[in-house]
Amino acid sequence: MFELIKKSKNSKARVGKLHTKHGVIETPVFMPVGTQGTVKSLTPDMVSEIGSQIILGNTYHLSLRPGVDLIEEFGGLHSFINWNKPILTDSGGFQVFSLSKVREIKEGGVIFQSHLDGAKIEFTPKSVVDLQRGFGSDIMMPLDICSPYPCDKKQVAADMKITHKWEQDAVDYWQNDKKGQLFFGIVQGGMHKDLREESAKAITGMGFSGYALGGLSVGESKDLMEKYIGYTTDFLPEDKPRYLMGVGLPENLEFAIANGIDMFDCVLPTRLARHGQVFIDSGRQNIRNKKFYNDKKPIDENCNCYTCKNFSRAYIRHLFIANEILAYILMSYHNVYYLVNLVKNIREKIIAE
Amino acid sequence: MFELIKKSKNSKARVGKLHTKHGVIETPVFMPVGTQGTVKSLTPDMVSEIGSQIILGNTYHLSLRPGVDLIEEFGGLHSFINWNKPILTDSGGFQVFSLSKVREIKEGGVIFQSHLDGAKIEFTPKSVVDLQRGFGSDIMMPLDICSPYPCDKKQVAADMKITHKWEQDAVDYWQNDKKGQLFFGIVQGGMHKDLREESAKAITGMGFSGYALGGLSVGESKDLMEKYIGYTTDFLPEDKPRYLMGVGLPENLEFAIANGIDMFDCVLPTRLARHGQVFIDSGRQNIRNKKFYNDKKPIDENCNCYTCKNFSRAYIRHLFIANEILAYILMSYHNVYYLVNLVKNIREKIIAE
Numbered sequence: 001m002f003e004l005i006k007k008s009k010n011s012k013a014r015v016g017k018l019h020t021k022h023g024v025i026e027t028p029v030f031m032p033v034g035t036q037g038t039v040k041s042l043t044p045d046m047v048s049e050i051g052s053q054i055i056l057g058n059t060y061h062l063s064l065r066p067g068v069d070l071i072e073e074f075g076g077l078h079s080f081i082n083w084n085k086p087i088l089t090d091s092g093g094f095q096v097f098s099l100s101k102v103r104e105i106k107e108g109g110v111i112f113q114s115h116l117d118g119a120k121i122e123f124t125p126k127s128v129v130d131l132q133r134g135f136g137s138d139i140m141m142p143l144d145i146c147s148p149y150p151c152d153k154k155q156v157a158a159d160m161k162i163t164h165k166w167e168q169d170a171v172d173y174w175q176n177d178k179k180g181q182l183f184f185g186i187v188q189g190g191m192h193k194d195l196r197e198e199s200a201k202a203i204t205g206m207g208f209s210g211y212a213l214g215g216l217s218v219g220e221s222k223d224l225m226e227k228y229i230g231y232t233t234d235f236l237p238e239d240k241p242r243y244l245m246g247v248g249l250p251e252n253l254e255f256a257i258a259n260g261i262d263m264f265d266c267v268l269p270t271r272l273a274r275h276g277q278v279f280i281d282s283g284r285q286n287i288r289n290k291k292f293y294n295d296k297k298p299i300d301e302n303c304n305c306y307t308c309k310n311f312s313r314a315y316i317r318h319l320f321i322a323n324e325i326l327a328y329i330l331m332s333y334h335n336v337y338y339l340v341n342l343v344k345n346i347r348e349k350i351i352a353e
Numbered sequence: 354m355f356e357l358i359k360k361s362k363n364s365k366a367r368v369g370k371l372h373t374k375h376g377v378i379e380t381p382v383f384m385p386v387g388t389q390g391t392v393k394s395l396t397p398d399m400v401s402e403i404g405s406q407i408i409l410g411n412t413y414h415l416s417l418r419p420g421v422d423l424i425e426e427f428g429g430l431h432s433f434i435n436w437n438k439p440i441l442t443d444s445g446g447f448q449v450f451s452l453s454k455v456r457e458i459k460e461g462g463v464i465f466q467s468h469l470d471g472a473k474i475e476f477t478p479k480s481v482v483d484l485q486r487g488f489g490s491d492i493m494m495p496l497d498i499c500s501p502y503p504c505d506k507k508q509v510a511a512d513m514k515i516t517h518k519w520e521q522d523a524v525d526y527w528q529n530d531k532k533g534q535l536f537f538g539i540v541q542g543g544m545h546k547d548l549r550e551e552s553a554k555a556i557t558g559m560g561f562s563g564y565a566l567g568g569l570s571v572g573e574s575k576d577l578m579e580k581y582i583g584y585t586t587d588f589l590p591e592d593k594p595r596y597l598m599g600v601g602l603p604e605n606l607e608f609a610i611a612n613g614i615d616m617f618d619c620v621l622p623t624r625l626a627r628h629g630q631v632f633i634d635s636g637r638q639n640i641r642n643k644k645f646y647n648d649k650k651p652i653d654e655n656c657n658c659y660t661c662k663n664f665s666r667a668y669i670r671h672l673f674i675a676n677e678i679l680a681y682i683l684m685s686y687h688n689v690y691y692l693v694n695l696v697k698n699i700r701e702k703i704i705a706e
Binding site: 321325326 | 667
């Protein structure tokens with residue numbers, strides 16, 4: 001399913017192809033997030049035009065609304081949202097531990113409260129696979145426990161043990177009927193080298209299609225992130241893809257790829273856009289800044305996206321200040337394009353080495 | 354500038370071509386409104402793809418924010434907003450009388466308070482032409498007084514007199530230096546037949562490029578609207594275009610065209626979309642309605658727009674309930690497409706008679 005095409009001579013970077021039932025994904029790859037069945041502020045045509053090869057869906061959100069039954073009635077998530085390329089869905093674990101106030105972890109799964117209506121819902125290793133079968137995801141993820149950071153090492157170890165049991169249950173359940181779906185294991189173990197090693201060894205023994213690095217939140221320093229990537233990838237097989245969950249700021253992508261990561265996702269390009277923040281090679285800027293008042297330049301002079309080919313900073317600033325939806329569209333377009341193509345360019349550089 | 358190509362045998366409907374410096378507009382025509390320099394929720398590419406031949410801009414809004422100086426610095430509104438087809442700008446009169454709480458009408462113009470920051474601003478017949486020269490509008494509109502409805506007849510008559518004086522000042526000022534811009538006179542006179550006739554005769558004597566029917570708000574009954582159109586169009590020359598300002602609901606377009614109207618604008622297609630309302634041949638519907646929960650049909654089964662070719666009612670309902678911007682994009686696209694093409698089809702029917 002994963003072809004390792006080339007390894008960089010200068011770093012641990014890799015170039016590959018991941019085969020899914022909705023087509024081939026060239027790695028390294030940045031995956032835009034479509035939390036509730038849409039990459040926020042963009043049409044699927046735009047997401048495709050940007051060059052996105054795969055998008056994410058969130059099992060937590062989609063299972064609460066509109067619900068897996070409706071999505072199944074439409075023949076799966078691809079046809080429901082009109083996206084014919086690969087989709088990866090997460091397990092919902094991250095949202096259970098970040099959005100739900102009440103939750104109870106048991107051996108068999110986790111009970112949480114819907115942030116929409118307070119309903120009590122249980123996710124189990126198998127139910128989360130069933131949900132993702134209903135979505136028809138190309139790549140599924142197993143239920144895991146996301147320990148907070150910082151966190152007592154004993155707690156991290158205990159969470160990890162439960163996660164391993166859950167993942168074993170889930171992978172067994174998947175293997176009974178794969179339906180052409182890929183399934184990635186998640187390595188946990190917090191920031192502890194020994195736990196990471198233990199987790200990687202346990203998870204890689206289970207027969208997943210690829211491996212994700214879990215337990216990282218958005219705010220870590222680069223040093224810490226680099227350590228943590230190394231702690232994990234050192235124990236991952238070369239012939240499977242490696243996915244760094246939730247990471248995707250421009251400043252993180254290049255060094256993470258150099259450390260052997262193949263796949264990234266991040267909600268920030270569209271979220272930042274809604275707050276007026278845009279990616280520029282020289283750093284992140286807020287379009288609201290007065291200095292852009294009469295700036296005729298595009299957001300990024302080196303960018304070939306629809307937004308940068310057609311609109312000035314001054315116009316987008318005007319739209320943003322006037323609360324026009326077009327501002328969110330144009331800035332989301334640019335930010336997603338920026339990340340998707342930043343990773344594409346890194347891929348091409350490795351190929352050209 | 355205006356070619357009258359055909360008159361219907363069955364009604365007062367007309368088919369024509371209006372030549373502007375940014376191209377030819379085939380009439381009858383529906384003009385989407387881009388209040389603040391964008392047709393809300395749509396990219397200019399989408400507006401063009403929909404088949405829109407011309408869009409509106411609002412002088413009141415654009416002069417307050419971002420201001421005419423900035424727009425001039427960008428070479429006019431077309432290049433500022435990246436729209437290369439014709440633009441009609443209104444005079445700001447309607448907004449002065451609907452949005453501003455404090456206003457003072459004097460012979461020379463009107464002083465009002467900006468709804469943004471409370472600043473006192475004066476619009477005069479000439480200043481409003483200057484603003485629209487700065488925008489580089491293809492079609493300009495003169496400052497007028499929009500009497501409320503219902504309104505004492507004496508007041509309507511008095512407002513009309515001032516409007517006539519303002520329009521004469523404005524048309525003289527325009528004629529000194531036309532810059533390739535068209536200028537439409539506005540006929541006022543409320544719902545009073547004699548005043549309408551008086552106003553039409555006065556305004557048509559001034560040498561404008563076309564004529565608008567002012568003073569109508571969105572809520573009038575069809576009967577009243579029909580009377581009022583007749584009161585005015587009976588006194589308008591055949592060789593000039595006729596623009597029914599602010600009117601454009603599906604139920605109004607056909608009979609207004611049959612009564613000799615050539616041009617329409619309306620903010621409702623995009624505004625209704627943001628409230629979940631969509632146009633369907635069988636009437637207006639709210640996408641939030643529970644009955645659409647698992648409805649696989651497009652918004653309108655007879656529609657060929659991007660939205661209807663690609664997305665189900667159930668998906669759009671899900672997006673709307675989840676507060677996703679894509680809901681506004683898709684519904685605005687459909688609603689604008691619906692009106693633009695409704696008028697196009699009526700035009701083709703008249704040609705085929």
